[in-house]
Amino acid sequence: MSTSPPHGPPPPPVTDGLASAARRNLRELAHRLAHPSHPATPLFADAPKRRQRLLPYVVVLALAAIFVPVTITVLTDQYEVSGGVAGALAVAQAAPLLMLAHRPLQAWWIIFPADVLGAVALLGYPVHRYDVWPWPPPTLIGYLFLLLALALRETRRTLISVWVTTGAASLLLHLISPDRSNGSALLLVILGAVVLLIGAALRERGDAQRRLVEQETISEAERAQRTLLEERTRIARELHDVVAHHMSVITVQADSAPYRISGLPEEAREEFGTIAASARESLAEMRRLLTVLRSDGTEGERAPQPGLDRVQQLVEATVRAGLPAELSLAADLPGVPQAVDLSAYRIVQEALANVVRHAPGARTRVSVASDGEHLTVLVVNDRAEQPGSPLETTGTGHGLVGMRERVRLTGGTLDTGPLPDGGFRVAARLPLAPVPPPTSEDS
Structure with a gap:
């Protein structure tokens, strides 16, 4: 009589899976607490103003200067701790606040054990009616500042690991001496969660704004290109x-x-x-x-290309649109190459369009002259008569891109910029002789 072969070893009990999951979570928690998620750069290191970059250092100096003497005073006066022990605990709990500006997680590794050690040390001293244990007021408030600094720098998983560790320590201390524990253990867990949520929201909002600015910068560069x-x-x-x-x-x-x-x-x-x-x-x-x-x-695009012979019509159309413009066009212009002729017309056209958009009603003067070797195109406008009502309040400068390209095509020069009286000036100097192509020696 044959028997069926065994189907393999039985599955591991559920407790093994839970134990391995617990070990895995503990390893993840320890890794998050041991590895900062950011380099040791100061908070606000990228701020544009110097006083903004110095603000974190001023804050941490003030915190350390306040909490060290306050902790000593509270421990000696309220808890009757000896001066030496109170000084040691105060330095261990409050002096690392100086690291909050650039290394908050490393500061947590000093302050958190010091706070737990201080709570254990207070068990050896008599209980008074108004004592707060396990976290005295200076310890609790300083720890909240530490959590805020962590929330502004670390990732969500690291913050959750810190909060879980803090809650576990509070629970353990409460179980050690439930009669002495009077609510500060639960208070630190609740307030710590609130501070971490607020700090994380501020950090994520700042990250989103920075990404938005980067995207806008990229989009503007793409639009210009x-x-x-x-x-x-x-x-x-x-x-x-x-x-x-x-x-x-x-x-x-x-x-x-x-x-x-x-x-x-x-x-x-x-x-x-x-x-x-x-x-x-x-x-x-x-x-x-x-x-x-x-x-x-x-x-x-198939229509005949315009030139200087149509600048008069262009200026007249601009005047009919409500822009007071004057034209000075030399009558004895020499033979103008077609590329220069077309470029001069386009430069005047774009300059007048910019005046209409950005300085409506401004008096504008257009001048086209020649010295026999170069053609000079000058468009100057005064300050707008109604400065508060431009058709476009912001400009990208893309209109000047076309001018520069046309001037570069003909081998000329372009000068644009605001005037002291609030107007604007566009001056192009275009050569009338063909520009020789660059030789191999020039490249």
Whole structure:
């Protein structure tokens, strides 16, 4: 007769699981109490003002200066403890308060055993009617300050470990002498929980605010970068229109040269054909690139690009919008390259838009002049007539990004900034001659 094989050893009793869980929790508690969750940096070390950074040191100095003599006085007068023992207990319980600014958990390892030792030492002295045991008033209040410092620096698990250890010590001391215990053991547990909750809430609120500021800083940097990229894309589209015009002229001239010039040798005809083919290939490549850049498909980008000949219309439209503006446009401007022509118009357009947004009603002067080598564009506005009602109360400076990019494109310089009378000035100096590309020696 066969018997079935055994199915393995029986499961361990429940008590083994509870014991292992208890050991695991005790190890976790000991680890949390032995390892601070932050480096030994002072509280408020990142504060922007010096007095804020010094405040924790002033507070801990005041606490130590107050609690050391008060503890000695209470122990000697109320509990009839000898002066030497009272002084030793006071130093052990109150002097480590000086560490609260940068090492509160290490201070807890000194103060907590000293408080327990003090409670045990008081058992050897006579009981008076108004004695508070196991935690005398200076000990209890100083310990609450210690818990507050811990709550501002440590994690939730560490705070729970401290509170559980404090509650266990209070319970043990109450069981040792229940007749002498008169409520301070329970009071410390309750008040300690309240202080830890308040301190932890303040710490988490500060952490959330710091994370929010960091996120806003990152978002602002991303917005600035996106604005820069959008402006560069817009400039690229406009440059296509400028370059495509010249490439089209080259193509037409190269194609028509054999018909306009008689007697050309065959090599010259082939050279003109090669030039026309290269120009057409370049135009096709630029159109493919423009198709990618014009992903929005708007038809407004296909309109002829404006220039200095339309600055007068731009200023008149601004005047009709309620902004008193004056224009000084030189009549004898030399041949202006298309890139410079378009950049000058865009700079005036953006500067006037900024005046409308940030200084409504301010008198504005627009000047465009040339010395033969450079084109100078100057837009200056006075203080707003109604300073309290700007259309936009804050500015990101993104409008200036486009100006800088256009000036950099043409190899010019840009100077912007507020004026002493409350106005603002935008001055651009654009070269009329093409800027040579950087050589390998310059890079």
